[in-house]
Amino acid sequence: MAxxxxxxxxxxxxxxxxxxxxxxxxxxxxVIVLGLLIYFGRGFLTxxxxxxxxxxxxxxxxxxxxxxxxxxxxxxxQSKLARAQETAAQIRQEGEQAAEQLRASLLKQAEADLAxxxxxxxxxxxxxxxxxxxxxxxxxxxxALAQVEMQLRHRLTPDLQRQFTDRALARLxxxx
Amino acid sequence: xxxxxxxxTLASLEVGKHLYWHLGxxxxxxxxxxxxxxxxxxxxxxxxxxxxxPQRIPKGWQNFMEYVLEFLRQLVRGQLGEKEYRAWLPFVxxxxxxxxxxxWSGILVPWxxxxxxxGELAASTNDINTTxxxxxxxxLAYFYAGLSRKGLGYFSGYLYPTPIMLPFKIIEDFTKPxxxxxxxxxxxxxxxxxxxxxxxxxxxxxxxxxxxxxLFLSAxxxxxFATLATTxxxxxxxxxxxxxAHN
Numbered sequence: 001m002a003x004x005x006x007x008x009x010x011x012x013x014x015x016x017x018x019x020x021x022x023x024x025x026x027x028x029x030x031v032i033v034l035g036l037l038i039y040f041g042r043g044f045l046t047x048x049x050x051x052x053x054x055x056x057x058x059x060x061x062x063x064x065x066x067x068x069x070x071x072x073x074x075x076x077x078q079s080k081l082a083r084a085q086e087t088a089a090q091i092r093q094e095g096e097q098a099a100e101q102l103r104a105s106l107l108k109q110a111e112a113d114l115a116x117x118x119x120x121x122x123x124x125x126x127x128x129x130x131x132x133x134x135x136x137x138x139x140x141x142x143x144a145l146a147q148v149e150m151q152l153r154h155r156l157t158p159d160l161q162r163q164f165t166d167r168a169l170a171r172l173x174x175x176x
Numbered sequence: 177x178x179x180x181x182x183x184x185t186l187a188s189l190e191v192g193k194h195l196y197w198h199l200g201x202x203x204x205x206x207x208x209x210x211x212x213x214x215x216x217x218x219x220x221x222x223x224x225x226x227x228x229x230p231q232r233i234p235k236g237w238q239n240f241m242e243y244v245l246e247f248l249r250q251l252v253r254g255q256l257g258e259k260e261y262r263a264w265l266p267f268v269x270x271x272x273x274x275x276x277x278x279x280w281s282g283i284l285v286p287w288x289x290x291x292x293x294x295g296e297l298a299a300s301t302n303d304i305n306t307t308x309x310x311x312x313x314x315x316l317a318y319f320y321a322g323l324s325r326k327g328l329g330y331f332s333g334y335l336y337p338t339p340i341m342l343p344f345k346i347i348e349d350f351t352k353p354x355x356x357x358x359x360x361x362x363x364x365x366x367x368x369x370x371x372x373x374x375x376x377x378x379x380x381x382x383x384x385x386x387x388x389x390x391l392f393l394s395a396x397x398x399x400x401f402a403t404l405a406t407t408x409x410x411x412x413x414x415x416x417x418x419x420x421a422h423n
Contacts, residue, residue: 017291023379025288026371033387034284049239057233 195295205303207292212300214285215277248272248402255406256413264409267317271310272402275301279364279394283371283387299394302365304357311356314405315349322412330412352408356401363397 019025195206226241234242248269253261281287282299290297300306322330334345367390374383 016293019289019291023375025286026375026379026383027286027289028380029375029383029387030284030286032381032384033391036388037284037391045240049243052243053233053235053239060233 193295195292205295205305207295207297208300208303208306211281211287211297212278212306215274215281215300218281219273219277244273245269251399251402252406255403255410257410260410260413264317264321264406267313268402268406268409271314271405272398275310275360275401276395276398278306279398280391282364282368283390283394298368299364301360301394302368304361307357307361308353310360310401311353314356314408315353317405318352318408318412321409325413326415333414352404356404360397360401363393367393 022028196203197206197209198204222237222241226238230238249261249265251272252265252268255261256264278299278301282302287297319330322333326333334342367386371383371386371390374386
């Protein structure tokens with residue numbers, strides 16, 4: 001084996017050499033150990049890594065499945081929401097219409113009520129005024145009669161009464 | 177130049193021999209750098225391959241790298257909690273991956289095919305300098321965590337739960353990096369030495385069980401290092417003061 005100088009060192013015979021002695025370099029044992037390691041380690045490692053890979057795969061698939069499920073649910077919910085909003089808008093519109101109608105009818109009714117009330121008020125006022133007038137008339141008439149009666153009682157002497165009666169009789173006789 | 181541990185045997189074993197490079201006044205251990213660079217390169221390539229063409233459903237290498245990341249995330253999240261772990265995941269994750277790759281490269285990469293002029297290529301974590309550097313980085317990290325969270329009030333945590341703990345807590349700041357670095361270094365070096373010695377004595381088949389044991393051990397060492405680093409950071413982030421105030 002010729003020395004192959006690769007690296008300068010302080011050693012006199014600088015360089016690296018290849019040592020081909022199988023026994024001295026422990027090469028056979030190393031190869032056997034490597035072989036054993038690969039033989040036993042391979043199966044173990046392969047199983048381990050396949051398991052890991054499968055776990056990751058299933059986890060990912062699960063996650064994707066869940067994601068697509070969630071997306072579908074989201075879409076469904078969104079369409080439901082849209083429908084609900086539509087219905088809400090419709091209900092709102094209907095409500096507004098009904099409210100408008102109700103308002104108009106209430107206004108009309110209120111106006112009618114008002115007119116009716118005014119009318120009845122005027123009628124009752126008129127009735128009251130009439131009643132009061134007749135009452136006053138009656139009272140005035142009663143008072144006048146009472147006064148007349150009193151005057152009559154004061155002034156009507158039997159002579160005067162006779163005079164009146166005679167005069168009335170005379171008038172009756174004149175007609176007759 | 178190769179000290180023969182057992183004269184007349186096939187191979188030699190080198191401990192304490194290094195390929196020195198000079199960087200200014202510094203002498204650096206070249207073989208550690210070479211293997212570290214290779215490991216860093218492997219990690220970078222692995223990361224790039226994993227993220228080059230990311231798929232929604234990961235397969236192949238991306239799947240594997242994601243699994244690794246998930247493992248690390250669990251490790252860090254378990255101790256730092258949901259709120260803190262993200263900031264510290266890169267640090268701890270890098271620690272774990274680097275140590276793990278270094279340890280395994282020491283067993284699985286036939287470094288000895290390449291013969292250096294001096295020293296030999298091996299897992300870079302079997303050099304105390306590497307592990308000490310990693311341990312000191314961990315110390316820096318947890319000091320940074322504590323100081324950035326509580327300012328200088330972090331040191332009042334040393335009096336918790338009783339002031340008697342103060343000297344122990346101070347000693348702990350030194351023993352933490354020490355134990356981290358020596359544990360990793362010792363385990364990896366010991367394993368490599370045992371395998372090396374066995375390879376010297378009986379080159380075929382006998383080192384196999386120890387190499388397989390080494391695979392387990394070095395994986396566990398990487399896990400221990402990362403877990404302890406996370407624990408230290410979690411300890412530094414803990415709110416002693418507030419607990420006292422509330423109680």
